[in-house]
Amino acid sequence: MEKYLYTALFAPLVSSLFVALFASRPKMLFTGVIASILIAISMVSSFVLLIDVNTHGALHVNMMDWIVAGNLYIPFGFVVDEVSVIMMVTVTLVSTVVHIYSIGYMDHDKSFNRFFSYLSAFVFSMMILVMSDNFVGLFIGWEGVGLCSWLLIGFWYHKHSASWAANEAFIMNRIADLGMLMGLFLIYWNVGSLQYEEVFATLKDLDSVVVATIGIFLFIGAMGKSAQFPLHTWLADAMEGPTPVSALIHAATMVTAGVYLVIRCGELYSMIPDVGFAIASLGAFVALFAASMALVNNDLKRIIAYSTLSQLGYMFVAAGLGAYWIALFHLMTHAFFKSLLFLGAGNVMHAMHDELNIKKMGGLYGSMKATAILMSVASVALAGIYPLAGFFSKDKILEVAFNEGAYFLWFALFIGAGLTAFYSFRLVMLVFFGEKEYIKHGFHPHEAQPFVIYALLPLGLLAVIAGWFEHQFEGFTTRLLARYEIHISHGIEIVLIGATLCIAVGGIAFAIYKYQRGGFSKTWEEGFFYKLLSNQYYIPKVYELYIMRPFTMLSQFVWQKIDMKVVDFTVDSIARTIYKTGEKSRKMQSGNLSDMLRWMVVGMVVLLVLALFYRPMA
């Protein structure tokens, strides 16, 4: 089975390196095709591994040593177990679709080849992330996806906003990475190893404070990658990247790496329920917080991005409350329908010549039926309507929250579900139905190429059916992950499901009702809440005003005032003082013979005086 493992892992790398050879050349179709094929091979291998793990259990290989120093031993080791194989399948599946889709989407881009190189490199990094058998290996992938995210967000580097967003994403992630590194250091110095197996085996012997600290540090890492508050601003800005990138990286895979980390460290987090609860609370907060921002945004991609953020919050609630398999389940289903949503949005953008303002769209259903249907399906799934995928996974999370007695969290998520339904359909309505605003702006929308639509079909299918495998999924993953027992009675469960469904349907209905009549009136937009939400709670502004600018000013100050005017000046003035003393002492050398003789005599006299009055002790 090892060869499947290596195939799954390295096919994307081969793809990336191969395509990179043509990176600076003009578009060559075969690069996209070959990349897609290689990623597909990786996907097939992943499925083979899935079956294999199901029958034979986990697979663990140690490829080679990496860092060996002192007591520290870090190999390139890979593990394919119930969790990682699910991630692998999800990642490769979505990646394959996105690769194929991109052949169409990037058709006219002059950096077509480069795009595929980066995209495949991302898949490779992601595979490393999920397959590694130790924390540092995970960190390689972690940083690798960060790099690829940087490259891909800033793919159109001639755009200022794109490169700015890329840097923002990278730097914010770095902040979190530092937390993660600290966690790794702490683990190392307490366990002496960074292998998952050894770490989890030793955890129970450790001081609970240490475990909690490790948990917090690792979660800080997760917060960056999964864009949790307050490190969330990069995600919305990351929408500057090409849409396939948003679909793959910023919806389906990379941003869920944080959730994956928490799930992977389930054994650790289950020892520290308090930290877990804090994670869940933050998750619930973000779920609501992000959803609220999605309500008013007019940017097609940003709405979906906020939705992603909100869903990540759901995942963290589940993971924080110890329902790891449920978090993973939602992660997977979300990957399917959210990437579908993004890719559909990509189609819309293409049709609208990269216009993103949904207020300028409307009535696109007429010209792009397939896309409209796919996106509607994805939205329904996202809203959590039975029997689509989102229903099964999201409802489970609400149940978990209720089950844990965290009614407040449950309530937040409950409201969030309603908001989700509303904004999803606000988007659908504004884009595909209602007035054809685009005509005013002179757009001529057209449906995407057929193969692009076909490529989306598997995702559409999965968005519908993925939830049906809930029990198989539970059975499979809980072989490794902790089981989660739901204690609440069946009746209450039914009531809860009903309530959730109601609010979701209510949200949808309200959106349809409202936007068929042209939406809210303009006066709304003057309101405080609207402004607050549309300005993202002014958080980016705060960051700019109170972090970036002061940092820039402080840097300037440190350089020009401290380094130049104090440190360097001191050094120079020492030298200058010595030199000036030289100029002064030079006056002694007047060249006048009388002065010279006087110096001699004065010297004698001074010494004589000293001889009389200066009596040092021996």
Added chain:
Amino acid sequence: MITLTHYLILTGLLFAIGLVGVMRRTNLLMLFFSTEILLNAVNIGFVAVSKYYGDFTGQMFAFFIIAVAASEVAVGLGLLILWYKRNGSVDLNSLQMMKG
């Protein structure tokens, strides 16, 4: 009674006079005289001390000093003449080409 102390005081006084001369005189010739006074002051002292100890070393030293003083004068005057021939002055303030 003139004792050794008196001679030594004389030596000291003469030496001081010489020193003042060395410091104050700007005429090179007078300057040389001052240095001669210095040496001769010491001579007096040597001879007196020599007498006091009944030891000839001091007197020998005095003779040598006289000899050295003589040659000094010879060299000094030679230099002085050279300078005078070139500059027409024996003022030591004219010796200020080099400084700094």
Added chain:
Amino acid sequence: MEHILSLLVFFPAVAGLLGFLVAKESIRAYGISVSVIEFCLSLILWIGFDSANAGYQFVEYYAFIPSYGMSYYLGVDGISLFLVILSTFITMIALIGLSIEKDIKNLIISVLFLEMTMVGVFLILDVIWFYAFWELSLVPMLYIIGGWGGERRMYAAIKFFLYTFAGSVLMLVGILYMGFLYYEATGIWSFALPDWYLLQVPFKAQLWLFGAFFLGFAIKVPMFPFHTWLPYAHGQAPTIGSVILAAVLLKMGSYGFVRFSLPLFPDATVYFLIPVAIICIIMVIYAAMIAYAQEDMKQVIAYSSISHMGIVILGTFAMNAEGITGSIFLMLSHGIVSGALFMLVGVIYDRRHTKMIRDFGGLAQVMPNFATVYGIMLMASVGLPLTVGFVGEFLSLVGFYRISWILTLLAGTGIILGAVYMLVLYKKSFFGQVVHEENRSLKDLNAKELSALIPLVLLVAILGIYPKPLLSTIDMSVQKMLVLMDQKAIEPATKELIMKANSIGGTH
């Protein structure tokens, strides 16, 4: 293999002397040939090196002034081996990428002499000779900066020279005092480092001696607040000077810490551990901030060097194998990466005759290969895993975490700030539209530049993915040194700290 170390040290110097006779037209080829041969010699050294042996190998000993304990004593161990290879490698690369035409003969001869001093510093085990090579390295560098530098080259060259010289004269006093202590303790004069290793220095003397050595090393590294010569030197030096300065000369200082301060004065090292660590953290953060504020591309990299050297020193003072091995590895990686970055700045400077960031912008469109190589080096510089930059930084920080988590956290902000200034630099220079017409017609990397840069790129990747051969060799010698430090320690607190730093468990 008997005299390979002497050969390594003096081959470039002899070649430099003979270089006077080579015609100007072919001096470039001559310089490259010599440096390639020298590099091959250093590789042969590596091949012949027994990586299972932690002690000194290929030892050459010749008592030079026996009555005063001075000897010609060469030896190589895991700590110095790769620094030697780094020196020869970087010299070779720098000469390959050399684009200066003016007085090239003098330049190449100077570089060859410089190579002798660099290799000498790393190979010599007699402290007086170490000092000699250490000081001598200043002279060719003075000439290189002052002779081929920018507008304020005199100021920069003189500042560099005087500053480092002033630092090292006090080190000389320290060396001689140490020799005296050795004489007092044993009745024999010796300036051989292995002899000194055996000497337990009284605590109080350790403190003073540590201070004296510290000054010499700290100025060279350069550590805050002794760093201000560096931006001038880099800002004004020609590319080859910056490359060698950043890649190798700075490493002399950090090498000095590993070679001298730690094993000779373990108690003082522990005593001064926290103050030094705080200086390191200041370096990391302070230099990173200044780098962010720079307008000159070369200055950014110059300050980033200071920032990275902060981590190197921090790792050195971690007092455990992880940290010290990591810091030595980081020296190597910083050598490769900063050398490459300076070379890249040189590439653009050759074309545009400016280093100001505002004069660039959109370079990625006109010079994609250049942008790619730059990007790779940038990622290595910010310590991306699987590049050479990560391994050393990670190990250094891991190591120091055992000493203090809060200081490690603060030092870790370097990885954030590093990303900030590097990415901002990259964005400003390479991204966006081409706003200056002059930039539109820039040529991408030519064959010469590629032949210098590609080896660096390959090394960045290879050593990032498979650092083990280096690490295990370094680690062997470092562990031996740690055992020695533990044995020599006088204060119980020192022993305790070394014990703690090298054991697992009980960290908060």
Added chain:
Amino acid sequence: METISIDVASLNLPALLPMAILALGALGLICVDLVVKGLNRSFLTMITILFILLDLGAVIGYNGPSRAFFDVLLVDGIALIAQVIILVASAIFLPLSLSHRHFREFEMAEFYALFMFMIVGFQCMVVSDNLILIFIGLETSSLALYTMIAMHNRAKAFEAAIKYFTMGALAAGFYALSALIFYAMTGSVEIYQIEQALQARNFEPLVGILAGTIFMLGALGFKLSLVPSHTWTPDVYEGSSAPLAGYMSVVPKIAGFVVAMRLFEMLVYSGVVWLEHILYAAVVLTMTLANITALVQEDVKRMLAFSSISHAGFMMAAILIGTTQSNTALFLYWTLFMFTNLGAFTMLWIVRHRKNLWDERYQHPYTKFSGLVKLMPATATIMGIFMFALAGMPPFSVFWGKLYLISAAINSEYIYLAVIIALNSAIAVYYYMKLAVYMFLKEPVMSDATLYATNASTPLKVIVGVSVMITVFAIIFVEPLLNILTKYVSASGF
């Protein structure tokens, strides 16, 4: 009258032989010159060198008792070393007369005779601990030297000679007074007897002893150019020809050091703490002030003058420390310094041009050397080596002397002194480097390389070659030199 009968054997005349050889040589040369007109300078130079070599042979060959000639002569280890240094230095400085251009003084036999007399004077200073003989030696050498300076026959040479002469006369007065004080207190002019007598009276009255010491310090301070009696040095060096300036920076000082060593070590060793402190101050002041003033000089020769003051300060430090190692360090340092300084001054001699093309006043302003490496790379490199060697840059000659000296300071717990010496070398490196900066880093002001070689001749080139070899490969000589020096220094009880 009682007949004075002296056993000739007890006079131990061979001890006088070295001095006699040169004195006779000098007289002979004058006589020959009277008879034969127009002797070529090469003949004069070579014959003088031969006499010096004979003298050297007599010095080295002497193996009689250390006391001789009414116990006036004291041929001990340091006397031997000092004489060898003096003679070797004289022998290698003298051929500088054979420059390409002809200078009047080198055509005259008197110059060579004076030269030999001067050497006799120096030898008298070092082979005696009798204050009279030292005085005579001092004056003989000084008077000869004044004359030789003046023979350069330039206005500046006269000025230099007069300045030197006048201050020398004052210093002679100080010397005589000091000798008088010691004589008055002890009834003796032999240093070892003075020591015994002082110890017998337990160093009382201290003020008297201090007064004597002070005037001696003034007198020797002039010779050794200690602050504040150093003011003549730069002017005299500037006014003299380069060979003589170089010579003055080495030989008179070594003679002075030996005397200072004999005198002050006796006092310091006897626990006159006051003197130790005063010497300490003088040493620090001399090094520092000279170094700092050297920083701002515009002329290389003046800079070298100040640098030689500062080097003398280092040497005084050795005397202050007063251990065998430090005294050995003094001789080692001076030997190595001698060759380097010889090289440096020879270089100045070579580049000397008839007219002051670069500056109205200075012959060797820094600007003269601008961009020399582009015109004459070898000359520039060699000059650079000499400069870095003088700066104490390893592995060149002076470094080993400095190393040994600092080590001596440390070994005697003079840590601060060691640090001050070290810091001073750091300051000093600036002005040495300044010349290197001019030569290597600046653009040339003249394009004609021949301007810089108008005075070059084969002998000069040979001398430079020898000194550069010795400077660069000094490390090879250090060990044997150190052994010999240590042996002789410790044998004479220092």
